[in-house]
Amino acid sequence: MSKKHIHFELFGEQQEVAIIRLTRGAKRNALNDGLILALRDLFEKMPASVRAAVIDGEGEHFCAGLDLSELQERDASQGMFHSRMWHAALEHVQYGPVPVIAALHGAVVGGGLELASACHIRVADDTTFYALPEGSRGIFVGGGGAVRIPRLIGTARMTDMMLTGRVYDAQDGERIGLAQYLVPAGTAFDKACELAVRIADNAPMTNYALTHVLPRIADQPADQGFMTEAMMAAIAQSAPAAKERVRAFLEGRAGKVRKG
Numbered sequence: 001m002s003k004k005h006i007h008f009e010l011f012g013e014q015q016e017v018a019i020i021r022l023t024r025g026a027k028r029n030a031l032n033d034g035l036i037l038a039l040r041d042l043f044e045k046m047p048a049s050v051r052a053a054v055i056d057g058e059g060e061h062f063c064a065g066l067d068l069s070e071l072q073e074r075d076a077s078q079g080m081f082h083s084r085m086w087h088a089a090l091e092h093v094q095y096g097p098v099p100v101i102a103a104l105h106g107a108v109v110g111g112g113l114e115l116a117s118a119c120h121i122r123v124a125d126d127t128t129f130y131a132l133p134e135g136s137r138g139i140f141v142g143g144g145g146a147v148r149i150p151r152l153i154g155t156a157r158m159t160d161m162m163l164t165g166r167v168y169d170a171q172d173g174e175r176i177g178l179a180q181y182l183v184p185a186g187t188a189f190d191k192a193c194e195l196a197v198r199i200a201d202n203a204p205m206t207n208y209a210l211t212h213v214l215p216r217i218a219d220q221p222a223d224q225g226f227m228t229e230a231m232m233a234a235i236a237q238s239a240p241a242a243k244e245r246v247r248a249f250l251e252g253r254a255g256k257v258r259k260g
């Protein structure tokens, strides 16, 4: 299936991995309203077979952020509703039906970094660079970046990126926590797919706990977090999938943990 500027396909033996590709390479995958709404729709209507998703971008860059040509037209109230539209769409990515892996290369800037931050895992190749040019454009983040990016790299680093226009390269990006994986140029998509297949094989309740419950626990006071954790642990371990996986290990049918 292809919407305008977005390509969607399924792969895997059970069609369990969704590939979502930004296909607006001529504009460096800049995100206009149509693209943001299409992303929201895709996550809202994800086929039931899907257990994990990969987002990448065609061409030399993952995403150049907000389509700046649309910005010129908006007044203050339109600007607020536009930001809220991004929030709603990226909420569907972060708190959607499945774990999402961003395969990064080239520019991951502005709203492109906000999109990547809404994903659960970021795999970056050597060509990746990160920036928040909003600072130098006289604007502010509006796609949830003020909430999500400090949780990845800390408020001080985000402040520096926006005040000074600092650009992080792929190595430093991984060092500070913008990406969890750093791979050779041209291999981020393959690595993301490999991880997606593995994640798709997890018990669904474990994936749900990690994508929907863990970030909420992280935002709770410790006392409430411990209680939420206990309830989630009880629900996860009572699922038939958990019982079977534990039994498989005890009977020598499941893999051991090995050094990577």
Ligand code: 1HE
Pocket: 026, 027, 028, 030, 060, 061, 063, 064, 065, 066, 067, 068, 069, 083, 086, 107, 109, 110, 111, 112, 132, 133, 134, 137, 140, 141, 142, 143
């Ligand atoms: C765009 C955009 C865009 C490229 N909106 N049209 N984001 C930025 O401030 C980043 C702006 N973009 C860049 O710095 C560069 O384009 C890149 C480093 C990403 C890529 O450079 P390059 O040399 O490969 O491409 P280019 O020649 O700059 O761009 C190719 C075309 O894409 C060109 O259009 P053309 O008609 O002249 O061919 C560019 O104008 C167009 N293009 N980026 C519109 N962003 C929810 S709030 C989020 C707020 C933000 O994201 S602000 C940060 C916006």
